[in-house]
Amino acid sequence: MPSTLKDNLDNLQNLARERTVKTQNIEFDLETIIKRIEKGIIKLDPDYQRRHRWSDELSSRLIESLLLNIPVPVIYISQDVDVDEEADDDVARFTIIDGQQRLTAIYRFMKGELELAGLETLKAVNGLRYKQLPPFLLRRLDERTVKCLRIDSTLDPQVKYDIFERLNTGSVKLEAQELRNATTRGPFNDALKRMASDTNFRKMLQIPLDDPDSSAKVKKMEDLELVLRFFALRNGQYKDLSKGLKNFLTEKMDNFNHLSTDEIAEMEKEFKEHMSFLEHALGSTSFAKYSVQNGKIIKRMSSFNAAVFDAVSVGAFDYFTRDQIKSKDPAAISRFQHHHLLFEDLDFFSAVSGATADTSKVKYRIEKMIEHLAQ
Incomplete structure (x- = not known):
């Protein structure tokens, strides 16, 4: 093999090794994830994320899916601080890369901020808040888990932004400025x-x-x-x-x-x-x-x-x-x-x-x- 080709392959292999993302599949029950958001362990609205845009009706449909045990998309979580490292109380160990709208909807409902609306299958619970649900439905939520893909961003913080851009580029759900907010970060973005x-x-x-x-x-x-x-x-x-x-x-x-x-x-x-x-x-x-x-x-x-x-x-x-x-x-x-x-x-x-x-x-x-x- 010519030395130039071998060098190129070595460089490619090293680059691929360096940029390979370390991930881990985990599941959280809803109560655990809400407590982590409350304590600031999980940051729900990092600077690169869009603002919450889901309507009450769309948020309610997600809650209905959880109650009916319908699968929901995986949530991407970035681990920003190593578990063994000490961190200030106001520093989040995890941030949401993809799934902010879903977690915000769940958080709002379980904190009593969202009143269910527009449901077609479970019409009887329209107008109810979390604590007003029948006991058997509350138990369903207590036992429900959400699948997450935890991404290690402790070695290279740029990883979470790269993944966010790749997940959302080409998506009609993101406006141009929302994507800039995620991928073109800096002091002027804050000033905007x-x-x-x-x-x-x-x-x-x-x-x-x-x-x-x-x-x-x-x-x-x-x-x-x-x-x-x-x-x-x-x-x-x-x-x-x-x-x-x-x-x-x-x-x-x-x-x-x-x-x-x-x-x-x-x-x-x-x-x-x-x-x-x-x-x-x-x-x-x-x-x-x-x-x-x-x-x-x-x-x-x-x-x-x-x-x-x-x-x-x-x-x-x-x-x-x-x-x-x-x-x-x-x-x-x-x-x-x-x-x-x-x-x-x-x-x-x-x-x-x-x-x-x-x-x-x-x-x-x-x-x-x-x-x-x-x-």
Whole structure:
């Protein structure tokens, strides 16, 4: 065998050995797994996971499956701390790689937070909570176990993220930002979550301030993606958009994660200032979409539109100075007057309607907004 081929095979063998994942099949009864979640031994919502999105009806169907002894998918658990190592009380030894929605549903029900709804087989228990179940059904849950695949991430923490990505890539259940949250980790990803909670931003996104977690935008991390879009496209960066918005945003997020703490802190400050400026100038419907004819608004088609968000937020940021935005300069605000006339432009209307991620449409809607402000 030629030495080059032998060396390549040796390297391949070493790489395969290094990256082979160590796993162990285990089963937990429900009571044990709930206690471990309560004690913080198992972390139910690690940073790379999506937010809980299951409806009460979907959660109830899982509980019904458990009551009927119907098999449920395996739950992937990452072992992050070796069993023999000492760890602080607030450090989880295990995190959930895949199965967060299922375990959250089980936890909510067994803690009395979920009322069964929409069941078709066990209709009689609709409307009941855990402690209200008949004794024989409670015994079934007590004896029910869930199968888990425990993955050793103690030697290489990257393992759990790689597995998460492989389990979910191509899945229609994950939105693009949910996958970025899992696979493009770093300080900017953390900052996105802080910025997305800004009061003015939430007002303009039509996210209820008293219950933001009920918003579909929050559940699917669309709010985080919009913050990312703003930073990825501003300062003329939208002109560099050439290979699709999705990949463009992922690359930008990776780049932003390598910025310094001070740079990210300054970006957070700019974002809050800009959202305050826009809310002051245009109100809670800053990113609304309109139907306009003969210079008059026929109707407001939506109170929020993501493509309009691009046009207004990026266009305004790129046109006005930092001082104008920070001071809420009245002269700057007056530039927004009659901005609804943009929607009468058929090309602009098209750029905020259908296939809005098209690169030419992204560029067009931002540049038209800048043109309008410059008039």
